[in-house]
Amino acid sequence: MKSFALLGAPKQLWPDDLKEQFLKANRTGDLVIGVDRGSLLLQEMGIKVDVAEGDFDSLKRNELAVIEKNVADIRYSNPEKDWTDAELAIRCAFLDYRVSHLTIFGATGGRLDHFLSNLFMVLKPEFNQFTEKITLIDQQNSIKFYNVGKHLVKRQLGYQYFGVATLNKVLNLNINGAKYNLAKFSSANPVSFSSNEFLPEKDTFELSCAKGVVAVIQSKDINRFQNI
């Protein structure tokens, strides 16, 4: 079973097919998690929410009542909690429901300290085992994470570019079979190699590293959002 979660970052950054992706999850029996207002927004789109969690602080009494009426598994978290919304979703999906993968929407944009929390959470020791099973998706980006080892990264449909961002100290990072390759790169500091591309004849590139966690960000231009 896979899982799909909606957090509270700006609606304007949702991918165009967000509703279809959640409806498909309903059809295929995958787990749908709504965090805070995300639970309500999903229901308003006619999507069945399997788990709702959050402090629900921003919801009106009648809005919370809608969630409480329709969602079987509701988890009330402490507003001054130890876990962020995305971390709650991870814990629920992997620890309680034993899913194989978690796709998170609504984790980017808006307040950027939140986005950075969502980006850096895979570095925490307790979540590191799930690093390669998490995808963050918004209107223009799909972010996947890779631990030490050799990986074949596949081009995702509809994305023109990719960037490789190291999130902590990396040793011996290699990119092969892409427009711009990289050999034996090591750095104590995070760095983002942006605007790379898959080769026209290939739908994959090879990524490897001997130490560190790396994010691969596949992205696309969107005319209504992008100036250049």
Added chain:
Amino acid sequence: MKSFALLGAPKQLWPDDLKEQFLKANRTGDLVIGVDRGSLLLQEMGIKVDVAEGDFDSLKRNELAVIEKNVADIRYSNPEKDWTDAELAIRCAFLDYRVSHLTIFGATGGRLDHFLSNLFMVLKPEFNQFTEKITLIDQQNSIKFYNVGKHLVKRQLGYQYFGVATLNKVLNLNINGAKYNLAKFSSANPVSFSSNEFLPEKDTFELSCAKGVVAVIQSKDINRFQNI
């Protein structure tokens, strides 16, 4: 002399007073830098651009002609260049024009590999001397960077929240005089402590660290963008 640069990230993420800030820079004789299409967008708003730089690849012939007619200092960069747009702006501002501060707009959102490049660039040894003289601003966020030492961080007008994100290995990070304080925090990995707040009676908090580079992100909710 201060400086203000416009990069190419989504217009929708500009702060509401972007035009006023650049017009003020014109009036006070501060340096205005347009990078790529940013140069054109500034001119379309009636702002005098002092320096235009970029590969101008995305511009039409007549659009580039407008820039070439009106801007005294134009720098053509290589499309497959060693420096990102933001790094070009930093080099121009600090190395060539010896400005005291650089505020960058259009550096967040859109393709997130670009945003991460813009966030992590202050970690590069050649830019580290400018770390504390750079501010990134968008619709909801103002990001400043701090090196080792003790800092008094001031509340900026209009922002409710702040987050503290460590960008590399930190030792002995302290937050004092805020809603949520932090004592002697050390981590090899980046982490973002989000949703902190200034105390009601105070317009500052103390930040110190013995090793590492830290971003302080002041942020606000915007109804038309934020779900929660």
